Amino acid sequence: MNDKNWSKLWLDYDKKLSNEQSEDSFSVAFDGFSEDHRIIKSAKNELTEVFSKLFKGGYTTEIENAGKSVCIKKTDEIKNEGYRISADDSKLTIEASDENGVLYGAFHVIKSLLRGTGFADIKADEVPSNPLRMMNHWDNMDGSIERGYSGRSFFFENDNFYINDRTRDYARMMASIGINGIVINNVNVKNAASYLITERYFDKVSELSELFADYGIKLYLSLNFASPIELGGLEVCDPLDENVISWWDKKFKEVYENVPLLGGFLVKADSEGRPGPFTYGRNQADGANMLAKAIAPYNGIIIWRCFVYNCTQDWRDYKTDRARAGYDYFKGLDGEFLDNVILQIKNGPMDFQIREPVSPLLGGLTKTNQMLEVQIAQEYTGHQIDLCYLMPMFKEVLDFHTHCKSEGDTVADVVSGRALNNKNAGMAAVINTGDDANWTGNYLAAANLYGFGRLAYNTELSSEDIAREWIQLSFDLSKENEEKLVSMLLRSREIYEKYTSPLGIGWMVTPHEHYGPSVDGYEYSRWGTYHRADHLGLGVDRTDKGTGYAQQYYPENADMYNDSDTCPEELLLFFHHIAYDRKLKDGRTLIQYIYDSHFEGEAQAEELYENWKSMEKEIPSEVFALVCHRFEMQIANAKEWRDQVNSYFYRKSGIPDEKGRDIF
Ligand code: GCU
Numbered sequence: 001m002n003d004k005n006w007s008k009l010w011l012d013y014d015k016k017l018s019n020e021q022s023e024d025s026f027s028v029a030f031d032g033f034s035e036d037h038r039i040i041k042s043a044k045n046e047l048t049e050v051f052s053k054l055f056k057g058g059y060t061t062e063i064e065n066a067g068k069s070v071c072i073k074k075t076d077e078i079k080n081e082g083y084r085i086s087a088d089d090s091k092l093t094i095e096a097s098d099e100n101g102v103l104y105g106a107f108h109v110i111k112s113l114l115r116g117t118g119f120a121d122i123k124a125d126e127v128p129s130n131p132l133r134m135m136n137h138w139d140n141m142d143g144s145i146e147r148g149y150s151g152r153s154f155f156f157e158n159d160n161f162y163i164n165d166r167t168r169d170y171a172r173m174m175a176s177i178g179i180n181g182i183v184i185n186n187v188n189v190k191n192a193a194s195y196l197i198t199e200r201y202f203d204k205v206s207e208l209s210e211l212f213a214d215y216g217i218k219l220y221l222s223l224n225f226a227s228p229i230e231l232g233g234l235e236v237c238d239p240l241d242e243n244v245i246s247w248w249d250k251k252f253k254e255v256y257e258n259v260p261l262l263g264g265f266l267v268k269a270d271s272e273g274r275p276g277p278f279t280y281g282r283n284q285a286d287g288a289n290m291l292a293k294a295i296a297p298y299n300g301i302i303i304w305r306c307f308v309y310n311c312t313q314d315w316r317d318y319k320t321d322r323a324r325a326g327y328d329y330f331k332g333l334d335g336e337f338l339d340n341v342i343l344q345i346k347n348g349p350m351d352f353q354i355r356e357p358v359s360p361l362l363g364g365l366t367k368t369n370q371m372l373e374v375q376i377a378q379e380y381t382g383h384q385i386d387l388c389y390l391m392p393m394f395k396e397v398l399d400f401h402t403h404c405k406s407e408g409d410t411v412a413d414v415v416s417g418r419a420l421n422n423k424n425a426g427m428a429a430v431i432n433t434g435d436d437a438n439w440t441g442n443y444l445a446a447a448n449l450y451g452f453g454r455l456a457y458n459t460e461l462s463s464e465d466i467a468r469e470w471i472q473l474s475f476d477l478s479k480e481n482e483e484k485l486v487s488m489l490l491r492s493r494e495i496y497e498k499y500t501s502p503l504g505i506g507w508m509v510t511p512h513e514h515y516g517p518s519v520d521g522y523e524y525s526r527w528g529t530y531h532r533a534d535h536l537g538l539g540v541d542r543t544d545k546g547t548g549y550a551q552q553y554y555p556e557n558a559d560m561y562n563d564s565d566t567c568p569e570e571l572l573l574f575f576h577h578i579a580y581d582r583k584l585k586d587g588r589t590l591i592q593y594i595y596d597s598h599f600e601g602e603a604q605a606e607e608l609y610e611n612w613k614s615m616e617k618e619i620p621s622e623v624f625a626l627v628c629h630r631f632e633m634q635i636a637n638a639k640e641w642r643d644q645v646n647s648y649f650y651r652k653s654g655i656p657d658e659k660g661r662d663i664f
Helices: 013-017 038-054 099-114 165-176 199-213 242-258 284-298 322-333 391-399 411-416 443-457 463-474 479-499 555-562 569-575 590-613 621-653
Strands: 025-031 068-074 083-087 091-096 124-126 132-136 181-183 218-223 264-267 301-305 341-346 370-375 426-430
Touching: 013 038, 013 099, 025 038, 038 068, 038 099, 038 165, 068 099, 083 099, 091 099, 099 124, 099 165, 099 463, 132 370, 132 443, 165 199, 181 426, 199 218, 199 242, 242 284, 264 284, 284 301, 284 322, 284 341, 322 341, 370 391, 370 411, 391 411, 391 443, 391 463, 391 479, 411 426, 426 443, 443 463, 443 621, 463 479, 479 590, 479 621, 555 569, 590 621
Parallel strands: 025 068, 068 091, 132 181, 132 426, 181 218, 218 264, 264 301, 301 341, 341 370, 370 426
Antiparallel strands: 083 091, 083 124
């Protein structure tokens, strides 16, 4: 690991600025900020590197005589981590109230220049939508990555911890898109010998926290709730047990003595085999608050995941419903969590499917800090082989009206802290990086990496604007091809959805691996399929007559979902069991829709590939070839999905395709 060359992705100054020099000299001056501050130094370094490529006259300390000068000025008028930029031909001013704002302003200037904006035309007025903008790595200490599709970890190998130039480039890239918190290890924390909260790793954890701090990023760790047993030799990890409480008190003291810059911890408890408070008859608030109290003296936070469900539950009774679990476990605890606890809630009630309704916990909780968790690692959305640009999905989630208030009630309002008036709030993504040279396996999957950061910083940006920004920074395309690639990205999610699982039903994936079709598959469906198909119809009745899941929403949404006539069609099978011959809005039957969308999705995957091939001349050959290979795999995948899903439902329903196409 780590010995591969690595791409600079959207910060490739050499590539982007090779022909753009002028004779000007330049200077960077500060008003109100200390040049010695670590983040200010980083900002200055970045600006200096870019300017020295652009302006041949070189750096001068004489600001009055500089052909191009940047003035970085402190002003309290701007909110934390925000910035304002104004410029004329020779002078550009970045204003901010804190160092992170300066760094983000500097990257804004740099990215504008890389995209070809003239110096005098750079203008901005930005404040972050979310206080916390985090990446969650699922990297294991042995170097593997849970749900990693782009090589191995660039932090860990063989229980060793690596920090090098690549790590710095990673931090720079994250800062350049506004990320301010990173969890470096998997939520499934296993193998006590390699727990990061032990002396063995303190030096490295601390070193990395310092490196991240240069870029305004706080380091966080995942922890194992059973650490008092596994590390401390205690018999229990009961959160109300005095010995357990004092073990954590001591542990956090030791951790913070060694790693004072640590932001806090992310915890997965009582889920998929992870230990947690349930073992002792305690609830999730007991568990989270115990840790939160112990970490409070160090201003640390506990991010507690709501992905709590019983993966072994027997749900043949048709009443048990995994989708209900998060709300059932957490809603009753609303208001009981300490202020330094944030509940991290997956975007949907299930698990990062290509289409799910928004989790009813988002905004369903009104007295609890909460943040949104999404996944840019494409676990269920094509493994970074298939093209699937996820910003349109995230925008839908953010724009969803929870109805927790009469206005200002969208998910974006809730997770930003605006709706509930709280500071501990934000967005996190399960990241899609690995040690592949291009970081994300499929070069085009970097659009999700870039996009998540941008969207978390500014939830008002459109998917299209983000795509265009990323393309301009990553390629040198003619306007025509730029538009083509924007459109490919924007269509990709819908295409993936068409050839995989229809109308919100989800799953149907190969067990464990989660790539490719297995209609009855998926590891936790041994007690009955997740799609509930029989010879008459398909879908899960989650209405008041079924599992009652729809009733977890506020009445406006509950009523909408409860009625199959008002339920948005793309989620029809998530909420309803529908007969194959039922007519959908456009007059087609459900079964015909399934056939058509699978044929269409596959054909459109082929179109994506054709579009890509038509751009060959303008794409670096290595990138071109690599992405071609991915598209070939995507098409094979799409064909397999099309054929398996169509033949499965043909055999179940006995209804032939109206158009007489081959269904095998
Ligand atoms: C999914 C995924 C697991 C992961 C889990 C989680 O179930 O398949 O690998 O651990 O989500 O979010 O904790």
